[in-house]
Amino acid sequence: MKLYIDVEKKLGEFSLQVKADVSGERTGIFGESGSGKSTLVHLISGLMQPDKGEIVLDETCLFSSRKKINLAPEERRIAIVFQQAMLFPHMSVKKNLFYGYKRCHSENRRIKAETLIDLLKLQPLLQRGVKNLSGGEKQRVALGRAILANPRLLLMDEPLSALDDRLRFQIIPYLRSVSEEFRIPYLFISHSLTEMQLMTDHILAIKNGRCMEETTPEQLARNWMAQSPKGYLNLLRLADPVKQNGLFAYRWGKNTLLVSGGDATGESLFELSSREIILFKKHPEAISARNLLDCTVTEMFESDGRIGIVLSVNGEKLVAEIVRSAAEELHITIHSTLFAAIKASSFRMLA
Amino acid sequence: MKLAPEDIVAIWLSLKVALTATALALPLGFAIAWLIVFKKFRGKVALEVLVNLPLTLPPVVIGFFLLLLLGKNGWIGKLLDSSGIPIIFTWKAAVIASATVGFPLLVRSIRLGMESIDRQLIEASRSLGAHWYDTLLTIILPLSLRGILAGSSLMFARSLGEFGATIIVAGNIPGITQTIPLAIYDYASSPSSNAMALSLCLVSVIISVTVLFLHEVLSRKLDRRSTL
Numbered sequence: 345m346k347l348y349i350d351v352e353k354k355l356g357e358f359s360l361q362v363k364a365d366v367s368g369e370r371t372g373i374f375g376e377s378g379s380g381k382s383t384l385v386h387l388i389s390g391l392m393q394p395d396k397g398e399i400v401l402d403e404t405c406l407f408s409s410r411k412k413i414n415l416a417p418e419e420r421r422i423a424i425v426f427q428q429a430m431l432f433p434h435m436s437v438k439k440n441l442f443y444g445y446k447r448c449h450s451e452n453r454r455i456k457a458e459t460l461i462d463l464l465k466l467q468p469l470l471q472r473g474v475k476n477l478s479g480g481e482k483q484r485v486a487l488g489r490a491i492l493a494n495p496r497l498l499l500m501d502e503p504l505s506a507l508d509d510r511l512r513f514q515i516i517p518y519l520r521s522v523s524e525e526f527r528i529p530y531l532f533i534s535h536s537l538t539e540m541q542l543m544t545d546h547i548l549a550i551k552n553g554r555c556m557e558e559t560t561p562e563q564l565a566r567n568w569m570a571q572s573p574k575g576y577l578n579l580l581r582l583a584d585p586v587k588q589n590g591l592f593a594y595r596w597g598k599n600t601l602l603v604s605g606g607d608a609t610g611e612s613l614f615e616l617s618s619r620e621i622i623l624f625k626k627h628p629e630a631i632s633a634r635n636l637l638d639c640t641v642t643e644m645f646e647s648d649g650r651i652g653i654v655l656s657v658n659g660e661k662l663v664a665e666i667v668r669s670a671a672e673e674l675h676i677t678i679h680s681t682l683f684a685a686i687k688a689s690s691f692r693m694l695a
Numbered sequence: 696m697k698l699a700p701e702d703i704v705a706i707w708l709s710l711k712v713a714l715t716a717t718a719l720a721l722p723l724g725f726a727i728a729w730l731i732v733f734k735k736f737r738g739k740v741a742l743e744v745l746v747n748l749p750l751t752l753p754p755v756v757i758g759f760f761l762l763l764l765l766g767k768n769g770w771i772g773k774l775l776d777s778s779g780i781p782i783i784f785t786w787k788a789a790v791i792a793s794a795t796v797g798f799p800l801l802v803r804s805i806r807l808g809m810e811s812i813d814r815q816l817i818e819a820s821r822s823l824g825a826h827w828y829d830t831l832l833t834i835i836l837p838l839s840l841r842g843i844l845a846g847s848s849l850m851f852a853r854s855l856g857e858f859g860a861t862i863i864v865a866g867n868i869p870g871i872t873q874t875i876p877l878a879i880y881d882y883a884s885s886p887s888s889n890a891m892a893l894s895l896c897l898v899s900v901i902i903s904v905t906v907l908f909l910h911e912v913l914s915r916k917l918d919r920r921s922t923l
Binding site: 417420421424428432433447 | 813816826834
């Protein structure tokens with residue numbers, strides 16, 4: 345997918361001015377509330393008209409003030425998954441799902457409805473009304489409805505922010521697997537660094553209606569480390585733990601991690617804040633933290649006066665965060681060997 | 696309860712006028728409510744004022760304006776007269792009077808129904824490939840049904856009670872343009888006909904209660920359907 349955007353839009357006091365050339369199948373648009381993310385979604389989808397500029401998706405010009413082109417939303421084939429599922433309340437799940445499908449020209453229909461319904465586990469819900477569905481079910485139906493419209497591009501406008509944490513991370517695998525299975529490129533809009541890390545390869549960061557940078561999820565997480573309330577978030581996928589003295593012992597590459605809250609079956613996703621890792625130059629004598637990992641510094645970066653230390657723990661990557669004075673006192677440089685102490689309760693299970 | 700044959704005709708005529716006025720005003724009321732709620736255009740405020748004007752004007756004034764417009768020398772009246780369609784002092788004039796007076800109530804209710812629709816539902820529909828008219832029929836219309844129903848009931852009830860504008864443009868001709876309120880007016884002017892007036896009042900109450908009852912039943916049906 346190639347999306348060229350060069351638009352200007354004034355809305356009262358707020359003005360959006362974005363110029364970007366986005367390519368890739370999994371692109372994120374990152375920004376805080378009020379930064380103009382949703383306005384951008386409206387402009388790309390045709391629900392709002394820019395004051396001037398140009399929007400080109402692949403080879404198709406969607407909008408050009410110069411050439412006086414403005415394709416209607418239904419001609420753009422850009423489906424949206426909103427923050428709230430926005431299911432049509434007077435229709436059943438099945439009718440919601442097929443709303444876009446029925447309006448899609450037969451030559452553009454390449455997605456098999458049965459496959460999608462199976463993938464999203466929607467079969468038992470088909471005949472139900474939409475009002476009594478849970479938040480997660482609603483969002484799965486909304487996703488299915490958008491995909492079945494066979495769009496060229498899927499816009500996901502903060503699709504997880506209305507859900508609680510547990511549901512949020514249960515939906516992410518669906519979002520990813522559906523777009524991968526049916527090869528539909530997407531723009532994922534969010535203000536969550538974790539979601540950006542899990543959902544995107546490439547990010548357009550916007551602030552106050554202006555495009556700030558084009559970056560990667562990793563670089564974005566590093567840039568935001570000092571400002572973010574939780575620092576840099578290490579995301580770890582761990583599976584099949586063994587119970588050990590009331591804790592869960594997970595294999596992590598060649599290492600073992602002791603975690604206080606886990607799930608005995610299957611794979612789980614954990615979040616570990618860079619601020620929860622304590623670094624020692626020498627092996628500490630006796631500590632209460634249940635994880636003491638032998639590691640080597642592979643990279644160092646700075647984020648607003650805080651130092652990010654990228655560690656290799658037997659080949660596995662971990663980012664710790666310390667203040668500059670601590671880095672200087674410990675004489676930490678690249679290739680330094682350190683010990684990282686992490687409490688078993690510092691791991692937060694997301695899904 | 697005692698009803699004269701002309702009273703039966705008046706009841707029938709009242710129902711016919713109210714039903715026709717509501718049915719005729721409904722598509723236009725829906726279209727105007729849609730324009731006001733969803734479209735941005737110049738003169739929107741003027742349109743809103745025009746639509747709501749009959750709410751604030753005395754019905755007799757509305758009747759007089761209609762008489763000027765539809766009378767033999769009025770520009771619509773002249774046109775219709777040359778086509779052989781007489782309006783003034785026919786039941787059709789009563790329909791026009793009722794439709795004009797009840798129209799703001801209809802538009803207001805439909806408008807309230809439309810304003811309660813989440814804009815993102817409409818955006819979702821458009822982004823899923825629906826043209827504006829498709830969205831209008833499949834999303835806006837069904838989700839405004841409660842407003843349409845409330846507006847129609849209100850307008851029907853208002854039409855049943857319409858007096859001032861009707862007497863000016865349709866007159867009070869028994870068996871031809873005399874509706875229930877006009878018949879009651881006739882009876883009330885002679886003290887010996889109080890019983891007859893009371894009978895017609897009772898009929899009015901029965902019709903109004905039936906309309907309100909039907910409105911409630913249909914509203915509940917809509918509620919049940921939307922919570923399935």
